Amino acid sequence: MREITVLGAGVVGMTSAYELARKGFAVTIVDAAASPAEAGASFGNGSQLxxxxxxxxxxxxxxxxxxxYLLGRxxxxRLEVILSPRFLEWGLRFLANSTQARFERNTIDVLKLAMHSRKEFAELSGRIAFDHSRTGKLNLYSSKEGVEKARQLSDLKNRFGADQAMxxxxEAIAREPALAHYGHSFVGALWSPYDESGDSHLFCLGLRSILESDFGVQFKFNTRIIGINAKSGRLTSLTTExxxxxxxxxxxxxGSWTAPIARSAGVHVPIWPVQGYSMTVAATAHAPSSNITDVSRKTVFCRIGNRLRVAGLADIRRENVGFRKDRFSTLFETARGILPKAGQYDEEVSAWTxxxxxxxxxxPIVGxxxxxxxxxxCGHGTLGWTLSMATAKVLAESAVNSISGS
Ligand SMILES: Cc1cc2nc3c(=O)[nH]c(=O)nc-3n(C[C@H](O)[C@H](O)[C@H](O)COP(=O)(O)OP(=O)(O)OC[C@H]3O[C@@H](n4cnc5c(N)ncnc54)[C@H](O)[C@@H]3O)c2cc1C
Structure with a gap:
């Protein structure tokens, strides 16, 4: 049997293992944490598919x-001044992608990948309990200019079957009564009927059972990878603690730890970590059933089962500074200001970064x-949970081709 090792047990590693096992590979997953999706972005993200x-x-x-952003306004x-050649290169490439033409092309390329993922999730979702819900999504805009720009982009997306409507x-309150308690004012809401939600951590735990029972996938947890070794351009081993x-x-x-480990094998991947935060509280009767994004405040609300998950903030820093109380407070106060009645904010709050x-x-970078x-x-950015099933499929194809081509 062809053997393959998957480095990382976040949602991208877990779905990769699933598709590789389905292609007949004997898969071993290595991760520094004690269980799947425990230590990375797949644990507490915004839950939105x-x-x-x-x-x-x-x-x-x-x-x-x-x-x-640089001035903290x-x-x-938040954007810090980062004097590093790697950041400079990443930043310049990021800026080169900031034209309207590149923005539209990148958005549509990812949309196609996401539509592929949707099909794959539909096949697997019945086998895993992960508080999956198909209730659509509303993006709220507080300015006419925001509405106009969103309308233009949705015209483009609708050519690919998005069926979005402003x-x-x-009309938005009639569709989602929780918005009657919205703490600010909005002038328009973009409705995406096919968007879904679910807890990616629960999904990974359920997928672990399938990987073990159906395919005999092996897990090496509590194993931190320090480097990747190659000889004459061929992979030979991993160095771990x-x-x-x-x-x-x-x-x-x-995930966001990929670049330094790839560099140990001389492989360059342009990935920069962009830190965010989330909070999870008990949902109330006024919690939205659809996903809500307050676009100008860059905050997403999502009901997962009887919980309300709120996620947001994007901090580009020199290095991972870990959990910062002041940044979490910003998310907490913003959330309470937007949908004050949706969650039991004064009860138990799970805070995460x-x-x-x-x-x-x-x-994403796949192949x-x-x-x-x-x-x-790797490099799934703001949408790794959403795109994971599609990129796993592409990866597994590439693994099969690389064997026949090697
Ligand atoms: C605040 C926030 C909100 C988000 N909201 C959404 C959303 O609503 N929808 C969506 O689709 N996406 C969302 N995302 C993005 C999504 O969460 C990520 O793109 C996705 O989880 C990345 O998955 P991954 O498996 O690549 O990485 P991770 O989940 O980070 O997993 C990486 C794994 O590698 C392991 N690891 C790291 N270093 C080592 C090492 N040296 N040795 C061994 N193991 C190691 C870690 O333990 C971890 O298990 C959000 C992200 C954030 C931060």
Whole structure:
């Protein structure tokens, strides 16, 4: 049997393992944490299966806002001055993707990938309990200019079957009564009927059972990878804190930790961590049933079972600074200001932080690397949960081809 090692047990590593096992590979997953999706972005993200809100991060309006972010004038976004050649290269490529033409192309390329993912999720979702819900999504805009821009982009997306519609505030409240308690004012809401939600951590735990019972996938948890070794351009082994693991075929799925580990094998991946926060509280009777995104405050609300998950903030920093109380408070107060009645904010609050592995064009990096035997499935940015099933499929195809081609 063909053996392959998957590095990382976040949602991207877990779905990669699933598709590889279905192709007949004997899969071993290695992760530093004690269980799947425990330590990375797949644990506490915004929970949205955002198949049609695939807007690339690099855009003309983002580029125009950079001075505001640098000066700390937008509570949702922070940008530090980072004097590193790697950041400079990433930043310049990000800026090059900020033209209107590139923004639209990147958004549509990711939309196509997301539509593929939607089909794959539909097949698997019945086998896993992950608080899955198909209740659509509303994006709220507080300015006429925002509405106009969103309408233009939705015209483009509708050519690909998005079926999005711009609603007036009254129409939006009729569709989602929780918006009657919205704490600010909005002038329009974009309705995406096919967007879904679900808890990616629960999904990964359920997928682990399938991987073990149906395919005999092996897990090596509590095993931190320090480096990847190659000889004459071919993958030979992994160095871990637990010792050397020989392997001739592997997939790199380490989310925002990917770049430094890839560099140990001489592979360059343009990924920069963009840190965000989430909070989870008990949902009330006034919690929305659809996913809600307050676009100007860059905050998403999602009901998962009887819980309300709120996620937001995007901090680009020199290094991972871990959990910062002041940044979490910003999210907490913003959430309470937007939908004050939706959650039991004064009861138990689960606070979390994690980083999105962002590429300059917001597209994941999937397929072969320059090291023979080392494949990549990384850089899923703001949409890794949404895109994971599609990129796993593409990766598995690439693994099969790389065997027949090697
Ligand atoms: C605040 C926030 C909100 C988000 N909201 C959404 C959303 O609503 N919808 C959506 O689709 N996406 C969302 N995302 C993005 C999504 O969560 C990520 O793109 C996705 O989880 C990335 O998955 P991954 O498996 O690549 O990485 P991760 O989930 O980060 O997994 C990486 C794994 O690698 C392991 N690891 C790291 N270093 C090592 C090492 N040296 N050795 C061994 N193991 C190691 C970690 O333990 C971890 O298990 C959000 C992200 C954030 C931060």
């Amino acid at each position: 955002s198949y049609f809100y695939t807007d690339a991060m690099a855009s003309p309006s983002m580029a125009a806002s950079l001075p505001k 937008d509570p949702a976004f 609603l007036t505030p009254d 637990e010792g050397e693991i020989p392997c001739s075929k592997a997939v790199l799925c380490l 994690g980083s999105r592995p962002v590429t300059p064009n917001s597209q 072969r690397s320059k090291v023979n035997g080392l494949l990549l499935n």
